[in-house]
Amino acid sequence: MMKENKEYIITDTEEFVHLMRTTAASSLAEEYLGKNKEYSDKDLDGIVTLGQIESIIAEKSIEIDEESKYVIDTNIFEDIFDEVRNLIYQSAMSQLAAKGYIECAWDDEKNKMVFWVDKEKDNTYNK
Numbered sequence: 001m002m003k004e005n006k007e008y009i010i011t012d013t014e015e016f017v018h019l020m021r022t023t024a025a026s027s028l029a030e031e032y033l034g035k036n037k038e039y040s041d042k043d044l045d046g047i048v049t050l051g052q053i054e055s056i057i058a059e060k061s062i063e064i065d066e067e068s069k070y071v072i073d074t075n076i077f078e079d080i081f082d083e084v085r086n087l088i089y090q091s092a093m094s095q096l097a098a099k100g101y102i103e104c105a106w107d108d109e110k111n112k113m114v115f116w117v118d119k120e121k122d123n124t125y126n127k
Contacts, residue, residue, distance in 0.1 A: 003074065007062065010070045017053045024085040047091045048084070056083050 010016045021044055029037035060080055061070040072080070093115045097104040107114045 005074045007071055007073045009065060013054065013070065017050045020080060020084050021048065021053050024081060025088055027085055028089055048087050053084055056080055
C-alpha cells in the first residue's frame with residue numbers, strides 16, 4: 001500500500017526551520033553516537049544557518065499560498081529533512097577537515113566530498 005502524500009501549509013516558518021535543524025542534528029547524533037543529543041542554537045548556528053534551511057524549504061516547496069506560507073507535501077518534507085541532515089553532516093565534517101582532524105577530497109565518481117582519518121599522519125585525538 002502506498003502512503004498518502006498529503007499537502008501541508010507551514011504556518012510558522014521560523015518554528016519549522018528551527019525544528020527541522022534540531023531534529024536533523026539529533027538524528028545524526030543518534031546515528032553516529034548511538035544516543036540522542038540536543039544541540040544549542042549557538043552550536044548549530046556555527047554549522048548551518050536558519051537562512052540556509054529556509055532556502056532549502058523555499059526551493060523545494062510546491063508553492064507559496066496567498067498568506068506567503070510555504071506549501072509542502074509528505075515527500076517534500078522528507079526531502080527537506082534529508083537535505084538539511086546532509087548539509088549539517090557535510091558542514092561539520094568540513095570544519096573538522098579545516099582544523100586538521102580529518103582529511104577530505106572531492107570524489108568525482110560519487111560527485112561529493114569524502115572524508116577519512118589518516119592514521120599514519122596523526123594519532124593525537126585517538127589517544
